[in-house]
Amino acid sequence: MSRAKAFYEAVLAVNLDRLNSPDSSLEMYSFPMHADASGAAGALVKMEGGPAGGAGTIVYFTAEDCATEIGRVKSSGGSVMKDKFSIGEYGYIALGIDTEGNVIGFHSMR
Secondary structure (H helix, E strand, C coil), rough: CHHHHHHHHHHHHHCCCCEEECCEEEEEECCCCCCCCCCCCCEEEEEEECCCCCCCCCCEEECCCHHHHHHHHHHHCEEEEEEEEHHHHEEEEEECCCCCEEEEEEEEEE
16 A cells, blocks of 8 residues: 555655545545546555456546656656557547556546
8 A cells, every 4th residue: 555655646746645444454545636626536445355456447637737647657666558649639648557557547638
């Protein structure tokens, strides 16, 4: 968990907050969220029996310019799957692999 938390904090330039849980087998850290902004809330969760690694779902993070976040992936312990590329009128995306083997995406309009 400490490796994954450090990776996301470095790549997204945010601080993740620990979430309290009545179940001591869960360790959770939340991504920043704002009620008046677009996007989904989320958290890193470590639980017994919950394996890490890519299984087909890609979570995309909104960015001003996705080249910035994908540029931080490698120096933060992950790897770049695909640098920033156009998806036409829908903007740009970049794909990386986090420290636990999960594929993640970044989306921006410029």
